[in-house]
Amino acid sequence: MSIDQLAETAQAMVAAGKGIIAIDESTATIKKRFDGVGIECTEENRRAYREMLLTTPKLGDYISGAILYDETLRQSTKDGVPFTKVMMDAGILPGIKVDLGAKPLAGFPGELVTEGLDGLRDRLKEYAKLGAKFAKWRAVITIGEDMPSGTCIEANCHALARYAALCQEAGIVPMVEPEVLMDGSHDIDTCYDITEVTLRSLFGSLYEHNVMLEGTILKASMVISGKDCPEQADVEEVAEMTLRCLKASVPATLPGIVFLSGGQSDEDATAHLNAMNQMGPKPWPLSFSYGRAMQSAALKLWAKDMAGNTKAAQETVYARAKDNGLAALGRWKA
Numbered sequence: 001m002s003i004d005q006l007a008e009t010a011q012a013m014v015a016a017g018k019g020i021i022a023i024d025e026s027t028a029t030i031k032k033r034f035d036g037v038g039i040e041c042t043e044e045n046r047r048a049y050r051e052m053l054l055t056t057p058k059l060g061d062y063i064s065g066a067i068l069y070d071e072t073l074r075q076s077t078k079d080g081v082p083f084t085k086v087m088m089d090a091g092i093l094p095g096i097k098v099d100l101g102a103k104p105l106a107g108f109p110g111e112l113v114t115e116g117l118d119g120l121r122d123r124l125k126e127y128a129k130l131g132a133k134f135a136k137w138r139a140v141i142t143i144g145e146d147m148p149s150g151t152c153i154e155a156n157c158h159a160l161a162r163y164a165a166l167c168q169e170a171g172i173v174p175m176v177e178p179e180v181l182m183d184g185s186h187d188i189d190t191c192y193d194i195t196e197v198t199l200r201s202l203f204g205s206l207y208e209h210n211v212m213l214e215g216t217i218l219k220a221s222m223v224i225s226g227k228d229c230p231e232q233a234d235v236e237e238v239a240e241m242t243l244r245c246l247k248a249s250v251p252a253t254l255p256g257i258v259f260l261s262g263g264q265s266d267e268d269a270t271a272h273l274n275a276m277n278q279m280g281p282k283p284w285p286l287s288f289s290y291g292r293a294m295q296s297a298a299l300k301l302w303a304k305d306m307a308g309n310t311k312a313a314q315e316t317v318y319a320r321a322k323d324n325g326l327a328a329l330g331r332w333k334a
């Protein structure tokens with residue numbers, strides 16, 4: 001795979017007015033989401049729920065790609081059409097979560113390092129054959145007392161770089177995701193500092209590992225007040241500080257940046273993205289790769305009557321995709 005093909009995929013992922021829907025919850029995570037709405041976490045329910053999402057009519061108007069979990073990449077609609085075919089027919093690129101989760105970092109209580117490098121080369125080869133065009137690896141950075149440590153940031157960025165290089169070798173665009181968590185009572189300035197240090201370390205590691213930025217997408221967390229911080233920054237401040245932080249640490253060569261929602265409300269996630277895109281010229285398109293902020297409303301509706309509520313749930317998915325697609329252009333109105 002040439003760099004040109006990787007670059008083409010990366011650019012398609014951040015095409016104007018489009019973003020990504022993240023539906024790559026591990027079985028443990030989707031169980032938590034299903035528990036919250038009273039759905040049993042069986043393989044068939046997971047399949048049916050993801051079918052509802054992926055077959056939303058005209059989803060491709062605002063969605064360029066969807067990140068799947070291993071199980072989902074191998075599944076089909078109830079009529080036997082592989083999800084990857086449904087997606088490609090709708091103009092939605094199949095993506096795959098390839099990390100194996102964030103595990104405690106030995107020697108650093110409270111901190112996490114993401115695992116999954118062993119055997120990744122062979123897994124990526126198989127995912128490429130199954131139709132995956134891009135992959136995701138999520139690192140988790142926790143803010144707390146004396147946290148994050150430099151060791152935690154370095155270990156996670158090193159793993160992200162090794163993963164990204166392996167993806168490109170397999171012809172798959174890496175989406176690198178260093179998530180600085182919203183959990184905690186820290187203020188927005190602290191979030192800014194930690195995000196900047198993390199991103200600088202990440203791009204240093206990507207450079208050391210010969211990762212081609214033209215064929216890479218950054219999935220970033222926004223610079224935002226900790227969930228329990230008494231002083232919550234408003235939309236303008238979040239947008240302004242996030243943009244400033246990204247401009248200070250992300251090379252202009254990158255084809256695009258997408259955000260995670262990270263526990264923000266649907267409305268906040270959309271408003272923040274919209275405000276950033278109204279703030280004048282920037283080196284890269286800014287779009288979304290939301291999980292919860294794309295799905296929560298639809299999941300609640302679907303849970304009430306499952307197959308009976310498919311249409312209503314899909315209308316909600318479409319509406320969220322449209323709002324976020326408009327926000328990616330700075331044209332969303334509350």
Ligand code: 13P
Pocket residue numbers: 022024138177260261262263289290291292293
């Ligand atoms: P949230 O938008 O729910 O944070 O999920 C995005 C994601 O894919 C995290 O890895």
